[in-house]
Structure formats: C-alpha cells, structure tokens
Amino acid sequence: MIWNTIKLAVSEIGRNMMRSFLTILGIVIGVGAVISMVTLGGGATSQITNEITSLGSNLLILRPGTNEGHGGIRTSATPFKLEDVEAIDNHIAGIAAVTPVSSTTATAVYGNTNWSTSVMGTDNKYLTVRMWEIERGRAFSANELAIGKTVCLLGSTVAEELFGSLDPLDAKIRLGKIACTVIGVLTSKGESTFGMDQDDFILTPVKTLHRRMRGNTDVNMIYISAESEISSEQVQEDITELMRERRNIRTGDTDDFELNDMAQVARTVESTTGILTTFLGAIAAISLLVGGIGIMNIMLVSVTERTREIGIRLAIGALGREVLLQFLVEAIILSLFGGIIGIGLGLGLAAVTAPALGIPFVFNLDIIVIAFLFSGLVGIIFGFFPARRAALMDPIDALRYE
Amino acid sequence: MDTSILPRSGNDKDKRAEKTGLPLVDFSKVSKVYGVGRAQVIAMDEVDLAINEGEFVAIMGPSGSGKSTCLNLIGCLDTPSSGSYRFKGVAVGGLSRNQRALLRRHYLGFIFQGYNLLKRTTAIENVEMPLVYRGYKKSVRQKMSLTALKEVGLEGREHHTPAQLSGGEQQRVAIARAIATNPSLLLADEPTGNLDSKKGSEIMDLLTKLNQDRGITIIMVTHERAMAEYADRTVHFLDGRISNIQNNRVIHQ
Ligand SMILES: Nc1ncnc2c1ncn2[C@@H]1O[C@H](COP(=O)(O)OP(=O)(O)OP(=O)(O)O)[C@@H](O)[C@H]1O
Ligand SMILES: [Mg+2]
Numbered sequence: 160m161i162w163n164t165i166k167l168a169v170s171e172i173g174r175n176m177m178r179s180f181l182t183i184l185g186i187v188i189g190v191g192a193v194i195s196m197v198t199l200g201g202g203a204t205s206q207i208t209n210e211i212t213s214l215g216s217n218l219l220i221l222r223p224g225t226n227e228g229h230g231g232i233r234t235s236a237t238p239f240k241l242e243d244v245e246a247i248d249n250h251i252a253g254i255a256a257v258t259p260v261s262s263t264t265a266t267a268v269y270g271n272t273n274w275s276t277s278v279m280g281t282d283n284k285y286l287t288v289r290m291w292e293i294e295r296g297r298a299f300s301a302n303e304l305a306i307g308k309t310v311c312l313l314g315s316t317v318a319e320e321l322f323g324s325l326d327p328l329d330a331k332i333r334l335g336k337i338a339c340t341v342i343g344v345l346t347s348k349g350e351s352t353f354g355m356d357q358d359d360f361i362l363t364p365v366k367t368l369h370r371r372m373r374g375n376t377d378v379n380m381i382y383i384s385a386e387s388e389i390s391s392e393q394v395q396e397d398i399t400e401l402m403r404e405r406r407n408i409r410t411g412d413t414d415d416f417e418l419n420d421m422a423q424v425a426r427t428v429e430s431t432t433g434i435l436t437t438f439l440g441a442i443a444a445i446s447l448l449v450g451g452i453g454i455m456n457i458m459l460v461s462v463t464e465r466t467r468e469i470g471i472r473l474a475i476g477a478l479g480r481e482v483l484l485q486f487l488v489e490a491i492i493l494s495l496f497g498g499i500i501g502i503g504l505g506l507g508l509a510a511v512t513a514p515a516l517g518i519p520f521v522f523n524l525d526i527i528v529i530a531f532l533f534s535g536l537v538g539i540i541f542g543f544f545p546a547r548r549a550a551l552m553d554p555i556d557a558l559r560y561e
Numbered sequence: 562m563d564t565s566i567l568p569r570s571g572n573d574k575d576k577r578a579e580k581t582g583l584p585l586v587d588f589s590k591v592s593k594v595y596g597v598g599r600a601q602v603i604a605m606d607e608v609d610l611a612i613n614e615g616e617f618v619a620i621m622g623p624s625g626s627g628k629s630t631c632l633n634l635i636g637c638l639d640t641p642s643s644g645s646y647r648f649k650g651v652a653v654g655g656l657s658r659n660q661r662a663l664l665r666r667h668y669l670g671f672i673f674q675g676y677n678l679l680k681r682t683t684a685i686e687n688v689e690m691p692l693v694y695r696g697y698k699k700s701v702r703q704k705m706s707l708t709a710l711k712e713v714g715l716e717g718r719e720h721h722t723p724a725q726l727s728g729g730e731q732q733r734v735a736i737a738r739a740i741a742t743n744p745s746l747l748l749a750d751e752p753t754g755n756l757d758s759k760k761g762s763e764i765m766d767l768l769t770k771l772n773q774d775r776g777i778t779i780i781m782v783t784h785e786r787a788m789a790e791y792a793d794r795t796v797h798f799l800d801g802r803i804s805n806i807q808n809n810r811v812i813h814q
Contacts, residue, residue, distance in 0.1 A: 163693055174681060471677050474638055475691045476666025478659050554638050558673060 161484075168489040172496075178457065179493060185453040186497030186537065187504065189446025190530045194505025195512070196439050197526045202509075202518040204432045210351055211425045217255075217385040218288060218421040219395060221402070224414060236406075236415035238377035241365065243405060251397045253386045258284035259378040261368050265335035267361060269321040276317050278334060278361045280368025286345075288384045296328050296343025299364050307366030309339045315347040316358040334361065337371045391420060447533060450497065451541035458490050458545035469549050470557025483550035490542020491535055498534025502527055583650045584611040585746060585778055586635055591644035593630050593801075604630040606801040607644065612780065614745070617772040619789035619809075620782045622798030628782045629674075629750060631798065635780060636669055636748045637661040649745075666694050670739030670777075672749035676731045678723045678738075684710060685719040688738045695742060709741035710734070713767060729760040736764070740771060747771070749781040753788050765791040 172179045223236040244259045251257075261280040266273050283298045285291070294315070303310050311334065318327050318341075327341045348357040369376045383398065385391040395418055402416055462469070472482055506522075513520040593605040604627045612618050620628045633639045634646060637653050640661075646653045648668070653661065665671075670691075678687050688706040697705065710719055713733040723731050732752060739747055752768070753761035769791050771777050781792065789795045790809055797805040 467677060468679055471673070471679065472690070472694075473662065474636070474665065474671055474673070476662050476664075476669075476694050478662050481694070555633055558677060 161488075164481075164485055164488050165492070167485060168492050171489055172493060179496075182454055182457040183450070183493055183497030183500070185450030186447065186494050186534055187450075187501040189443060189450045190498050190501025190534055191504035191508065192446060193439060193443040194502050194526065194530055195508040196442075197436070198506065198509035198521065198523060199513060199516065199518065200432070200435055200439065201523050201526075202513055202521040203516075204428070205521055206518055207428055208425060211421055211428065217391055219383040219385060219391070219398070220417075220419045220421070221381040221383065221398065222379070222417045222419075224417045238379060239381055239416075240376060240378060243402070244378065244381055246401060246405060247381065247383065247398060250401055251383075251394060253394045253397075255384040255386045256284040256288050257381060257383045258282055258288055259365050260285065260380040260382060261365055261373065261378050262380075263335075263368065263372055265361075265372065267317060267321060268333040269327075269330065272321050274317060274320040276314075276359050276361055278311075278363060278368065278372065280363050280365035280372075282365060285362065285382065288382045291348075292346040293343045294346040296341070298343065303342075304364045304366065307364050307370050309334075309337050309367055309371065310342045310363065311339045312343045312345060312362040313341055314345055314358040314360045314362075316356055317361055318344045334363075335372055337367075339363065391422060395420060443530075443533075447537050450494070450534075451537040454490055454494055454497075454538065455541035455545060458486065458542055459548070461489075462486060462545045462549045465549075466552065466557050466560040469552050470554050470560065473552065473554035474558060479550040482552075483546045486546035486549050487539065487542045490546065491538035494534045494538030494542075495531070498531050501534070502530055505530075583647075585614045585616075585649060586610070586612040586780070587647040587650075588634075589645050589647075591634065591641045591646055593627070593634060593639070594642040603801050605634070605641075608801075608803055610796065610803065612778065614778050615772075615776050616794065617769070617779045617792045618781070619792035619795045620780065620798060621784070621786070621789050621795055622804075626798040627801040628798050630801075632748055632750055632780065632782055635746075636671060637664050666691070667742075668745045670742060670744035670747040672732075672735050672739045672747065672752050674750040674754060676723070676728075676735045676755075678731055678734055680724070681722055683720045683722055684715060684726065684734045684737075687723075687734055688741050691738060691742050705741050706737070709737040712740065712771075713737045728755050729763065732756065732760075732764055733767070736767060740775075740777065743775070744777065746778045746780065749779065751782055751784065753783065753785065758785075758787065761785070761788060 221239070223238050225235055239259070241259060244257055247254070247257045258281055263278050264275065265278045266275045279285075282304055286293070286298060293312070296312070298312070299310065302308070311332070313321075313327060321327065321332060322330070327344055330341050331338050332341060333339070345358070345362075351357055363372075365378075383394070385394045399414065399418060402418075403414065406415060408415065469482060473479075506527075510520050588608050588610040590607045590609060591605060592603065592607055595602045595604055608627075608631070610631075620631060622628050630639075634641060635648075637648065637656070638661075640646075640654050640656075648664065651664075653664075656664065679690070685703065685706050688709055689702045692702040692705055707719065710716065713736050715730060715733050715737065718726065718730060721730075723734070726734065732755075736752070739749075747768075749768070753764050756764065765788055768779055768781070772779050779792075781788075783789050793808070793810055795807045795809060796803055797807065
C-alpha cells in the first residue's frame with residue numbers, strides 16, 4: 160500500500176512538472192543557501208583554526224602596551240630587556256620555553272639581487288615555540304648566540320629571492336651594514352588566510368641584532384610556550400604579576416603590557432564560528448519555513464483541484480487516513496526533492512566559489528543529512544493540513560464539486 | 562478496520578450462492594432531512610423499501626423527489642436521519658465513517674452521474690483504482706481490469722485517457738471500474754443520462770447482462786422510461802415518498 164502510494168505521488172508530481180518545480184523552489188533555494196554557506200564557513204574556520212595552531216601550541220605572546228601619559232596622551236610603553244626573558248625563565252613555573260624577539264627591517268643583498276625583509280633577533284627556542292623546522296643547514300650554536308656572531312637563518316621566501324636555485328648554505332650575504340653567513344634555511348609554511356607570506360624573514364642571534372644592527376638592547380616581544388593547556392591560566396597570572404613588579408606598576412594602575420594567549424584566540428574563533436552557525440541555522444529555519452508555506456499553498460490548491468478525485472476515492476472505499484497519506488506522501492516527496500536539489504546546488508556553488516575565495520572545500524556530511532531530514536520534516540508539517548482537509552471531505556459533496 | 566461485522570464477500574463467482582433469505586437492502590421508515598429550521602428540506606420521508614439479491618431495480622421520479630438521496634443512503638455514503646437501513650442485515654446507521662468506507666470497498670460498485678473518471682489517467686488505471694484499495698497485487702489487478710474492460714467491450718482502449726474516449730466509452734470505463742471488484746450491489750445514478758438513445762440502450766444491455774449472467778444486484782436511477790423498462794421493478798418517487806412500485810416483468814409477459 161505504501162509503495163503504491165509513493166508511486167501514485169511520484170506520478171502525480173510528474174503530471175505537473177513545471178508547477179512541482181516552482182513549488183519546491185523555496186526549499187531548493189533555502190537548502191542550497193544553507194549548504195553552500197555552511198560548507199564555505201566550515202572551510203574558512205578550519206583554515207583559520209589550523210593557522211592559529213600553527214603559531215605554536217600553548218603560545219603566550221608578551222608585548223609592551225601603551226602608557227597613559229600626562230593630559231591623556233598615550234605613548235608606547237618601555238620595551239622589554241633580555242633580563243625580563245631571563246626573569247621569566249627563572250621565576251615562572253610551568254613553562255616549556257621562553258624566547259625574545261627583537262626585530263628590524265633591512266635589505267639583504269647577495270650578488271646583484273637584493274630583498275627587503277624583516278630581521279628578527281632571537282635564539283633557538285624561537286624555532287620550537289613557533290614550530291619552525293630547518294630544511295637545510297643547522298640551528299645557532301651556543302657560541303654564536305653567546306657572543307652574537309654574524310650568522311643567520313633564512314625563511315624560504317628570502318632564500319628563494321636571493322639565491323634562486325643556488326645553494327645558500329655558507330654563503331655570505333649583506334644585511335644592512337653587516338656581512339652575515341647563512342647557516343640554514345627554514346621549511347616553508349606558505350601563505351596565511353589573510354594572504355600574508357609567513358616565510359619572508361631572517362633570523363639572527365638576538366645579540367647580533369642588538370649590537371650590530373640596532374644599537375640598543377630592546378626586546379619587542381617575548382614568546383612563551385606554556386607546558387600544558389591546563390596550567391596556562393596560572394602561568395599567565397604569574398607572568399603578569401612578575402612583569403608588574405619588574406616594571407614598577409603600582410596596585411590599581413593598569414598594565415602597560417599585553418599578554419595574549421593563542422589558545423584563547425583559538426577558542427574565540429571557535430565560539431565566533433558557533434555564533435555564525437547558529438545564525439545560519441536561523442536563516443535556514445526561516446527559508447525552510449517560507450519554502451514550507453509554498454508547499455502548503457500549492458498542496459491546498461492541488462487538494463481543491465482534485466476534489467472530485469478525492470470524492471471518487473472516498474466513495475469507492477478509500478479510508479480517510481489513506482487519502483491523508485496519499486497527499487502527505489506527495490508533500491514529503493516534493494520537499495525531499497527540493498532538499499536533494501538544494502543540497503546538490505549548494506555543494507556545487509561551494510565547490511566553485513571556495514577556490515575563488517582561496518579557502519578549502521570541506522565536505523560536511525552532518526549538515527547534508529540534517530538538511531535532508533529537515534526538508535522531509537517541512538513536508539510533513541506543511542503537507543499535513545492540506546492532506547487532512549482532503550481526508551475529511553464528504554464524498555457526496557466532493558463528487559458534486561464543479 | 563473491522564469488517565467482521567459483515568459477511569465476507571469473497572470472490573464467489575455466483576453471488577446468489579450467498580443468499581441468506583434477508584433482503585440485500587432493507588429500508589424501514591427511513592427519512593433524510595437536510596438543514597434546520599426554515600431551511601429544512603425533507604428529502605426522504607419515512608420510506609419503506611426492500612430489494613433482494615439478484616434484482617434489477619430502477620428508480621424514477623421528478624427532479625428533487627429524492628432519488629439521488631435514496632441512492633446515496635443505499636450506497637452508505639450517507640446515513641439516515643431517522644428510521645433504519647439494514648444492508649445484508651447490518652444496521653448501517655450504527656457504523657462509523659471508516660466502517661462504511663470498508664463496506665463500500667468490499668460490497669459496492671458505483672457508476673456515478675457524469676462518469677467521474679480520473680482525468681489524465683488511462684482507462685486501465687481508472688479500473689484498477691478500487692482494486693488498489695482492496696489490496697490486490699499489481700499483476701492480479703491488471704488481469705482483473707483487463708477482464709472487466711473486455712466485458713464492457715473496450716479491448717484495445719486500455720491505455721486511452723478519458724479525453725481520448727467518447728462519452729459512451731467513458732461510461733463503459735466507469736462500468737468496468739464498478740464491476741472489476743465483483744461487487745454484491747451495483748449503484749448507478751443516471752448511467753445513460755449523457756448518451757443518445759442508441760448508446761443508452763447498449764449500456765442497458767450491458768447492465769442487464771451483468772445482472773443476469775453474474776447475478777449482480779443493480780439499482781439504477783433514471784429519467785427515461787425506456788431505460789427503466791430494462792429493470793425488473795421500477796420504484797417511483799414523489800416528494801420524498803414512494804408513490805408507486807411497478808413490476809415490469811408482469812407487464813411484459
Ligand atoms: N446536501 C443537501 N443539502 C440540502 N438539501 C439537499 C441536499 N441534497 C439534496 N437536497 C434536497 O433534497 C431534495 C432531494 O434531492 P435529490 O438530489 O435526492 O433529488 P433527485 O431526485 O436526485 O433530483 P434530480 O433528478 O434533479 O437529480 C431536493 O429538494 C434537494 O434540494
Ligand atoms: Mg439526482
């Protein structure tokens with residue numbers, strides 16, 4: 160009986176192709192929009208999350224903030240010193256690594272080629288904390304770090320630009336006013352979501368940068384890698400307390416430095432994504448509601464048009480619930496069709512636009528199953544009222560209907 | 562739903578074998594009142610009528626005299642306002658909507674006024690429809706439908722839609738649909754109403770054959786005396802009452 164009902168419904172839908180298509184258009188557009196948005200959104204989120212984790216695990220970044228001077232003028236606060244790095248290393252429990260970064264920009268020259276890039280003075284821990292790997296060559300030696308030798312590690316972009324296919328190892332490049340020996344090249348991380356080249360920089364020992372390139376001993380940033388995520392909050396508190404003490408900030412005054420937790424940033428992104436998903440869900444619900452009303456409308460028209468047919472069926476001995484099922488199945492099949500077409504359309508749209516937007520195409524089976532079931536549910540809810548109207552008709556009146 | 566309240570129709574070739582001695586249709590003081598107060602219409606007024614199995618009965622009368630009302634009551638499409646109607650001894654007034662539907666499904670065949678075939682649906686699909694509700698398999702349904710269409714002389718027209726058939730042919734499809742289930746009782750409301758007298762008498766010959774060969778009880782409403790004469794008896798209605806019952810066989814003999 161149910162198989163007959165389904166066949167009957169399909170042939171009834173097929174009898175009026177154009178109208179059936181227009182009926183489901185609302186559902187098609189609604190489901191299509193949701194599928195493409197969620198697929199694109201999912202791709203973007205996974206990319207951003209990857210990037211944040213690629214910054215390093217449990218990474219804390221300490222930066223000088225701003226001071227409120229006289230008359231409310233904000234000036235940037237005192238930079239850190241290497242002693243601050245040492246103090247953190249010695250006094251704070253639960254940290255895996257701490258590393259200073261002093262940076263400047265310089266033009267690197269090799270032969271006839273030159274390339275302007277940023278130069279960061281740091282130590283080997285930077286590689287661990289930011290998860291950089293050495294593709295060729297070696298890290299800084301203890302001696303090079305201690306006396307500030309003129310050696311450097313190149314980001315892959317810099318190596319490419321200066322050396323092309325030549326071997327950069329042991330080559331001497333000019334870096335601003337100094338000559339510097341290349342001891343290694345880092346593995347490429349590629350472009351970030353926002354189109355930034357992550358491989359465009361040069362590393363030198365921090366002392367080299369201080370003495371030979373900057374003429375001061377300022378540290379612009381301190382990277383700290385906490386031992387485990389659980390203790391990261393305690394670590395943050397301890398660091399804040401230590402820095403307030405070292406920078407003589409009185410109780411009640413605000414910090415003149417910033418401590419950012421990348422795990423926190425990742426969580427923020429995730430919760431933002433959550434909000435976005437809820438928002439998309441709401442749009443989906445509204446568009447499916449509109450689509451459902453479209454189906455109800457056409458089903459009501461269909462029931463009225465087929466009053467005589469309903470009368471014949473009831474007179475011949477169809478039960479009310481059999482007639483109800485017939486129209487309900489028709490509405491469900493219609494909206495499932497709409498859902499399937501919408502899913503196909505949405506995936507197609509996402510597959511085409513994802514490369515254009517430079518984000519990965521992430522296939523999300525969950526949302527497809529949900530969209531499919533939801534469109535079926537819309538069919539049931541909005542098909543029920545017209546179907547019930549058909550089922551409750553009086554056969555005599557229905558047969559007489561003109 | 563429960564059909565055990567009724568004797569099973571089965572698939573017996575000869576309906577007369579089921580004879581219980583009771584009349585098939587038994588009206589006792591049946592009234593049908595439409596509307597209330599001033600708008601009240603008494604469509605049937607305390608009608609007593611008994612029709613036995615195997616009979617061919619014609620119902621005649623002026624417009625508005627209650628013929629269709631009577632046929633709807635016999636067909637269990639409606640229930641009496643008062644009085645009692647027994648079909649095969651079962652009081653129809655006490656049956657639920659679903660029970661009446663099942664009674665129609667298993668015992669009755671309808672030839673509606675103005676054919677009432679499904680549009681854009683082939684002849685064979687139209688004939689199959691009541692068989693679907695009876696729960697026959699597709700292959701069985703097709704065999705039964707083809708037999709019924711053959712019986713009404715529509716071989717080769719199985720896959721035509723009503724729009725592609727003449728009025729007489731459409732009426733034959735409607736008859737095939739009504740008899741495909743092998744009903745105990747066939748109800749026809751003006752089966753020749755839209756046909757010329759030649760086509761009309763062809764239809765009447767067909768009904769007579771069904772009545773005589775298969776023993777199907779037939780109750781038919783008609784306006785034409787010539788058509789009524791094919792029946793065993795003619796019941797005349799006037800203002801919701803039976804004015805006269807005429808035995809055609811006696812006259813002819
Ligand atoms: N649903 C209804 N509501 C109100 N009055 C009705 C209804 N059905 C029938 N009637 C009235 O009952 C009376 C009998 O109607 P019925 O249809 O039985 O007449 P009929 O003998 O079949 O007439 P005709 O030959 O024109 O078909 C009429 O006066 C009609 O107006
Ligand atoms: Mg009538």
